[in-house]
Amino acid sequence: MSKQEFTITVYTENQIGLLNRIAIMFSRRKINIESLNTSPSEVENIHRFTIVINETEEVVRKLCRQIEKQVEVLKAYFNTNDEIVWQEMALYKVPTDIIAEKVKVERLLREFGARAVVIRKDYTVFEATGHREETERLIKALEPYQLIEFVRSARVAIIKASNGFHEKLKEFEQTEPGEDVIENEFLDKQDEVFTM
Template identity: 40%
Template sequence: MEETKTYTISIYTENSVGLLNRISGIFVKRHINIESINVSESEIDHVMRFIIVVHTTETWVKNIVGQIEKQIDVIRAYYHGDEEIIYLQTGLFKIASHLLFDERQIQNIIKESHAQIVTVSREFFVITKSGRKEEIEALYEALKPFGIMQFVRTGRVSVSKAEMEISSLLKAFIH
């Protein structure tokens, strides 16, 4: 039986309405859960980049990428294992302000985790932490006993270690 592991799928697309729905439908049909999704502008003008993280087999991820590339607005799709990319996520933690001064241990947690305080008000302060999912989860677990007012974590963002030929591919279309 083929090994399942985490794959990051990068999809370069035109910015069109309904594409996210069509792409997510490809995963739904195969009963594959999307672990995280991020959509932003790419390094190419007027081209969007989806970053989707899934836990599946290489056979399934190849199949999914093939189906995604058949979508009209998709320019190109790639998949990579964790060892082929540089990636991170960011978490934001909202904590009651009095704890920053009353619980000295919180200051140590922030320092030891290499997190940063981004804002402080009378009622709350906000900490940000960028890194691997496990690092953000560890900070969450360390802060949880003190009370977290709000927490949010982004989806994965990544760049590949190897060059992706998307820029040269698009230049060929333009010229």
């Protein structure tokens, strides 16, 4: 099995220290986290971690099971890139005078779907959203025009096949959950595991 990019989505309680508890599951195995985002989820009080790593499917599956074992974790899913819709946001700061002079830049920005967030006398901040390659291409394009600062956010991702967590959570709240709550346990149907 070869390594590829996986996006791990973890639904958790909102508790101090949980980020560390999850992060050390990766560092313990010497796995680099490419990108990590924590945010609210579609359900109030439930947090959602989006973690991107490069690993084999076997490692990712075992990792998700260990993550899910943590007391405050409700569920961990993992998906390949074609199973999700994802975006990253990037900000680019460039000198305004150069931007204003060079018409090409405007065209470039239009081409990359970027927009101006701030325009000041001294600098302008553009924002672009997209896949990594897209935001990366814009850096390349802006570099000749004195890119002053660049920053990119972590990946946020939506699972294409997911029906959301509302119904799942209702089951988790019952003392005796229904069978589909723990469908990750159907290990012999490994291809279907972790997809909702």
